[in-house]
Each structure stands twice: as structure tokens, then as C-alpha cells.
Amino acid sequence: MKIPLTITVNGERYDLEIKPNRTLLDLLREDLGLTGTKKGCGLGECGSCTVLLDGEPVKSCLILALQANGKEVLTIEGLGKGKPDPLQIAFVEKGAVQCGFCTPGMIMTAKALLNKNPQPNDLEIKEAIAGNLCRCTGYNKIVEAIKSCAASTKR
Amino acid sequence: MRIRPFEYHTAETIKEALTILEKYGTEIKVIAGGTDLLLAMKQKKILPHHLLNLLEINDLDYINDEPSEIRIGALAKHSYIASHPIIRNEATVLAEATGMIGSWQIRNVATIGGNLCNASPAADSAPPLLALNAKIVIADSKNEKNLPISSFFTGPGTTLLEPDQLLKEIIIPKTKSRRKANAYLKLTRRRGVDLALVGVAFHGELDESGEKLKNVAIAMGGVAPTPIRALEAEAELTDLSYEKAIKKIPIAAKAAVAATQPITDIRATAEYRKDIVDVYVRRTATKVLNILFNKDG
Known part of the structure; x- marks a missing residue:
């Protein structure tokens, strides 16, 4: 049986009817076609499915879409609407993107961190992205990219 | 990994939730943050026919500072508890432990009530609460009772909660000692x-x-x-x-x-x-x- 769901994704309101066993990730990717958010492990370990739910980073593979009823979701598509976010530019410029699979989740977590703490130090950055795995192991560049945005936000 | 189909229920008050629990008994599982339950459902370890969502219950995620105790609503999330000034000052050990659970994304979703009810022998929120002589409030459709948390766990993954009961609140008594x-x-x-x-x-x-x-x-x-x-x-x-x-x-x-x-x-x-x-x-x-x-x- 399908159940009504009202959800705002990247500023757009959707009134849908969905099956209860749909995760938020599957709703985004399959129903809304927003494939920027990646499905990695599907078990809440890798963080590639990270989106912001009411401003907080969450793993969308471990949340039922219905549990996000009435809430606001921001995905990588919403972050780069119109023009790229400074974080996206920094990731490109600093070479923080290798295979690219972890990148959307990494950037969403970094965005939430900078919203909360505009001037994070290296340790705070590493703690924030501890739940985002990069199998290319390009962590140094990723931390560098996030750090460069911290500085540029200040200016 | 897919989640098998189930029937979905949601409650906006504790009373409503308890009524639904009473009706479905062992057929229904309660979901709060869901970070343990959905994982178990994906891995086919738990296959409930019905799921009761608690997240739409208002005002059950509080941390209240009272003269002789701190009261934490069962739906309080780990990230909220770990960063809350009252917990950091009065129950430092709980702030430390909840801050070490999972990743930031998990702490933003997972609740203290869920961590306790999941009853992992290694649940990080349990040792601090045991050491602080915390009490828990258990509710069913007829009444509520306070119990010491030391009596709550009965084995790996099991607690003394009956299918028609909910863990509603955690109470940490404040000590009178100056230090x-x-x-x-x-x-x-x-x-x-x-x-x-x-x-x-x-x-x-x-x-x-x-x-x-x-x-x-x-x-x-x-x-x-x-x-x-x-x-x-x-x-x-x-x-x-x-x-x-x-x-x-x-x-x-x-x-x-x-x-x-x-x-x-x-x-x-x-x-x-x-x-x-x-x-x-x-x-x-x-x-x-x-x-x-x-x-x-």
C-alpha cells in the first residue's frame, strides 16, 4: 500500500505516494532522478549517500523516505544549482576528486561542517568526514580542499 | 540490499503509539532513528510485518535540566546529547560516549532510546548511564513506571520491554556532592x-x-x-x-x-x-x- 509523503528537495516541494520500504536514497535516485547522490554500501558505512536533512548530514540509505515526511532535503544537485558551490570549485582545483564516487557525499558533509563551523582545523575536518570513505584514499587533497574553503569563506 | 515490504504506521503522540503497539503485539517493530533496525531489515535478520514510526511524536527529544535530575527524551539524538552544555557539565561521561557512536551522519539520526532498546552488549550509551545510576521510564497504555537502568538489559539484544511498552525517558539523578x-x-x-x-x-x-x-x-x-x-x-x-x-x-x-x-x-x-x-x-x-x-x- 502506498502512503502519502510531502518532502522538499532542493527547494522544490513534492507531494508523492510511495511504498513504505523505499529508502530516502532510492526515492532521490529512482523516483526523482537525482542520481548525484551515490549508492555505495547501502549499509550506512561509506557515506557516499550523504545528503542534508533539515541542514544536518545523514546517510540517506539508512532512512526510510517516509521518515523524512515534512522535511527538507539538500542534495549535491541543489548545492550546485545555477553556479558551482565554492566547495565544488575547491575540490576540482585541489585535485580532491579521483574516481569521484565519494565526492557528492564528501562535499555535502563538508558543507554541513562549514555551515556549523566556518573555520574548522584539520582535526575537526577529519572528524566530520570520518563517516565518508574515499577508496582512492585521496584524503589529504580532500582535507586541503575543505580547508581552502574555510579560508575563502572568511574573506 | 532491499528492504522487504511491510505495513507502515506513524504516531504523533505517545498515547497513539501505545494503542498501535497494543493492537499489533509481536507483529510490529518500533522505529526511531532506524540506523540499527533498517540495517537488520536489509540483512534479513529482522523481518517485521508492521513498522511503527516514532519520529513524528512531538517533544520527545528534549534534554531538561531540573533541580534534582536531568531528563532526556528517548528520541534525543546522539549529536544533540554529545554537544548539549548540561550533559557536558553534569554527565560528561555520557557526552563523551554518545559523541563516539558511529559517524556524524549516524549521530544526527540515531537516538538514545534506540541505542538502549537495541540492547547491544557494547552500546556506548549504556555504561555511562549505568555508572550515573540512571533510571528509565517505561510506558504502556495503562501506566508509566520508573526502573533503574541496571534492570533494563536481559541479554544480547533483549530488554525487559514488553511488545506493548515504550521506553519514554531517561532520568539522570544529580549528585549533591560538590565535586x-x-x-x-x-x-x-x-x-x-x-x-x-x-x-x-x-x-x-x-x-x-x-x-x-x-x-x-x-x-x-x-x-x-x-x-x-x-x-x-x-x-x-x-x-x-x-x-x-x-x-x-x-x-x-x-x-x-x-x-x-x-x-x-x-x-x-x-x-x-x-x-x-x-x-x-x-x-x-x-x-x-x-x-x-x-x-x-
Whole structure:
């Protein structure tokens, strides 16, 4: 049986009817076609499915879409609407993107961190992205990219 | 991994939730943050026919500072608890432990009620609450009752909650002692985002004279079928001065080890877990004593 769901994704309101066993990730990717958010492990370990739910980073593979009823979701598509976010530019410029699979989740977590703490130090950055795995192991560049945005936000 | 179909229910009040629970009994599972349950459902370890969502219940995620106690709503999330000034000041050990659960994304979703009801022997929120002599409030459609948290866990993954009951609130009593301190240490295989192989919470207070240790509490996770207290180890340190207590720490640590009954599994051997209890009781005890008696550690 399908159940009504009202959800705002990247500023757009959707009134849908969905099956209860749909995760938020599957709703985004399959129903809304927003494939920027990646499905990695599907078990809440890798963080590639990270989106912001009411401003907080969450793993969308471990949340039922219905549990996000009435809430606001921001995905990588919403972050780069119109023009790229400074974080996206920094990731490109600093070479923080290798295979690219972890990148959307990494950037969403970094965005939430900078919203909360505009001037994070290296340790705070590493703690924030501890739940985002990069199998290319390009962590140094990723931390560098996030750090460069911290500085540029200040200016 | 897909989640098998189920029927979905949602409640906006506790009363409504309890009515639904009463109707479906063992057919229904409760979901709060869902970070444990959805994983188990994806892995086909739990296949409920009905799911009851609690997240739409208003005002059950509070942290209330009252004169003689702190009350935490069962839906309070770990990230909220770990960063809350009242918890950081009054129940430091709980802030430390909840801040070490999972990743940031998990702490933003997972709730303290869910962590307790999931009843992992290694649940990080349990040792601090045991050490702080917390109480829990259990509700069913007829009444509510307060119980010490020490009676809540009955085995790995099991609690004394009946299918028609909900864990509603956690109550941490405030101590009247002027000086108190506590600490949590957790052994993991890697430095971030891992579950506890062993968790040790140590709490201590100073008596009225300010010279002796009292209300010592040591609680441990991951080393028995449920989180446990080490009562004999606590007795070894009670009523001692700083110098005597420091000397007694190794004996207390051995007594704590004697209270454990760890298993060997894929993550660690029983022997290793026991050795770590010994080390972590000594470390947390030393840290807490040095804070209490103003010594440089």
C-alpha cells in the first residue's frame, strides 16, 4: 500500500505516494532522478549517500523516505544549482576528486561542517568526514580542499 | 540490499503509539532513528510485518535540566546529547560516549532510546548511564513506571520491554556532592566510526571532607551478555584518600576484570578484552582521581 509523503528537495516541494520500504536514497535516485547522490554500501558505512536533512548530514540509505515526511532535503544537485558551490570549485582545483564516487557525499558533509563551523582545523575536518570513505584514499587533497574553503569563506 | 515490504504506521503522540503497539503485539517493530533496525531489515535478520514510526511524536527529544535530575527524551539524538552544555557539565561521561557512536551522519539520526532498546552488549550509551545510576521510564497504555537502568538489559539484544511498552525517558539523578568527575574509554579497531570492543565508564565523587572518594561507579560494555557494573571493584576504592586509592587502582582493575565474562568473536578474543578492561579501568580511574583531587595527571 502506498502512503502519502510531502518532502522538499532542493527547494522544490513534492507531494508523492510511495511504498513504505523505499529508502530516502532510492526515492532521490529512482523516483526523482537525482542520481548525484551515490549508492555505495547501502549499509550506512561509506557515506557516499550523504545528503542534508533539515541542514544536518545523514546517510540517506539508512532512512526510510517516509521518515523524512515534512522535511527538507539538500542534495549535491541543489548545492550546485545555477553556479558551482565554492566547495565544488575547491575540490576540482585541489585535485580532491579521483574516481569521484565519494565526492557528492564528501562535499555535502563538508558543507554541513562549514555551515556549523566556518573555520574548522584539520582535526575537526577529519572528524566530520570520518563517516565518508574515499577508496582512492585521496584524503589529504580532500582535507586541503575543505580547508581552502574555510579560508575563502572568511574573506 | 532491499528492504522487504511491510505495513507502515506513524504516531504523533505517545498515547497513539501505545494503542498501535497494543493492537499489533509481536507483529510490529518500533522505529526511531532506524540506523540499527533498517540495517537488520536489509540483512534479513529482522523481518517485521508492521513498522511503527516514532519520529513524528512531538517533544520527545528534549534534554531538561531540573533541580534534582536531568531528563532526556528517548528520541534525543546522539549529536544533540554529545554537544548539549548540561550533559557536558553534569554527565560528561555520557557526552563523551554518545559523541563516539558511529559517524556524524549516524549521530544526527540515531537516538538514545534506540541505542538502549537495541540492547547491544557494547552500546556506548549504556555504561555511562549505568555508572550515573540512571533510571528509565517505561510506558504502556495503562501506566508509566520508573526502573533503574541496571534492570533494563536481559541479554544480547533483549530488554525487559514488553511488545506493548515504550521506553519514554531517561532520568539522570544529580549528585549533591560538590565535586564529581567521570570518564569513558572505548576500544575500537580503528580510530573512527567503529563499535566498542570494550567500553569502560568510571565515575567518582568526593565526600564532605573533600579528602575521600565516594560513590565510585564502574560500568563496562562489550564484556558480558549485557552492559554491567563492577561492584566489587567499586568497593575497593570507596572511602579511600587520594594516595590510598591510587595505590589500590590495580587491585580494583583486577576485580573489574573478574566481573566480566567476555566472548571471543571476529573482532577480539576474550583474553584481549579482559586485558583491555584492566588497562581501561586503571586509565579512567587515574584520570578521574586526578581531576577530583586536583592533581596533575
